[in-house]
Amino acid sequence: MKLNTLTLTQSLQKLKKKEISVQEIHSDVHQVIEEKNPRLNAYLALDYRSSEEAGRQTDTPLSGIPVAVKDNFLTVGLTTTASSNVLKEFAPPYESTVTKRLKKAGGVVVGKTNMDAWAHGSSTETSDFGTSRNPRNPAYSPGGSSGGSASAVGADLCIAALGSETAGSIRIPAAWCGIVGVKPTYGRVSRAGVVAMGSSLDSPGPMTKTVEDAAVLLSLIAGKDPYDATTSANAVPDYTKSLGQGVKGLNIGIVYMDHPLMPEEVKTSVSEAGKLFEKHGAKVDTIKLSPTVQKNTILHPDYAIGVYTVVQRSEVSSNLARYDGIRYGNPRAFFGSEAKRRIMLGTFTLSTGYADKYYVRAQQVRHLYIQNFQQLFSAYDLLVSTPSPGYAPKVGSSEGNPMFGEVVDMLNEPSSLAGLPAASIPCYKDEQTGLYLGLSIMANHFEEEKIFRAASLYEQETHWNSWK
């Protein structure tokens, strides 16, 4: 058996029993990277010295296992490019809080993964270093922006990975690559040292082979950080304790299934998930879409595209103003076309005479989404849906479409705009293409434990997870 195919939890068990050594895991991971990365383009930079470091981590929670990290986390000793030519040779002088915590817990960064440049996109096709490919079928997109991490996990080019999400960037690639992704509550995981995109939205999180693996990683990286004032002081629970607790007594609402774009096979998978939760003691309702905020309905996601476009581009224009090529990086002429588009549109929506019409209006409609979720979470513990109304598209589908990402991410934008936690787990596989659909499970702020309860039950009771 090739050890790169182990899950994080299996690796830790085998290491504990001394059945294998961590260097053997690294060696198998390096070997499969050499074999598959030229095609998948999951990694942009590799650190094979990592196996030496791994041997020194035996008495730590992660025991030196190899982790892939999205290339927007600053890592000392490994370039951090955010997949942009602007940062092509950038050698970070400090470490992101999340990777610092990962390393302290004994995780070893095996490489940095490809993404949409600056995380602008949902396919990795805006990367200045080529697109990544879907590990289940390389003719297809892995999704994005954390597509390199999803591809690396799906093809067993690592044991687990880190990604980040602004709206859909963990959930979409997780769904399309048939892996598990968790986008935590905004402020649960520190943004310090993560190349900023939309600062009121950005949420780093785990991308893993199983729900249990995600619970292990999230427990280690979450929590208050003095270097990110928006992190919450709420205590971080041990999320692995939620596994196996079941869904008995939980109120679950199924949402977005009456959206006109929803294909039949997605509706069927989500409805079967609902029946499964019901069988295990949850109360499950279907929640209807509504064009206005009304009790026990969910606000139509279509407006969220406009809200998200304005809020995110406005924040992008401000965050990317720092890349002036003076202190580090290349000059602004090195920005790719998508980054230029977003910076310029955001500059426009914040400019004198337009800020009220666009930015303030968008933040008001954002408030309506928050009010809607607050009302729904007064009656429900979890909302269940899909992150994507369909499978991964073929590589090349996003070209020439200025709104590709926004439409793909539509079902994730409302919850991201409200700062909610959510997970995507595999819920169907098309045997012909090998591609996957994802089930999304959303909860109220800081209620990741409920998500882990439902996600672990679903994973246990179904056969969609390919590492089972």
Add this chain to the structure above:
Amino acid sequence: MTTFTSEQVSFVATLANIPLKKEEREPLAKGFTTTLEVVDELQKVDVSGVEPVHHVTGLENIWREDVVDEQRMFTQSQALANAPHTYNGYIVVDQVIEQE
């Protein structure tokens, strides 16, 4: 409907400090017009009496002691390591004030 013109693209590019080639303006103007069509849908939503969002999980001012955190400080060589142009321990910048 908001129609974005090539002239507006040029103006916004100047504000955003984005160097653009002349032939890039027209396609950008078209793309922005398409995007703003979607955004303009927000004008139909009734937001009377709705406050704009300031923070999603309801955090208020976060304070810290006003002390130097040496762990966050760069050495001079760290601060200069990524700068493309340095001189005598300084970062070289473009001249922004005019000569007499």
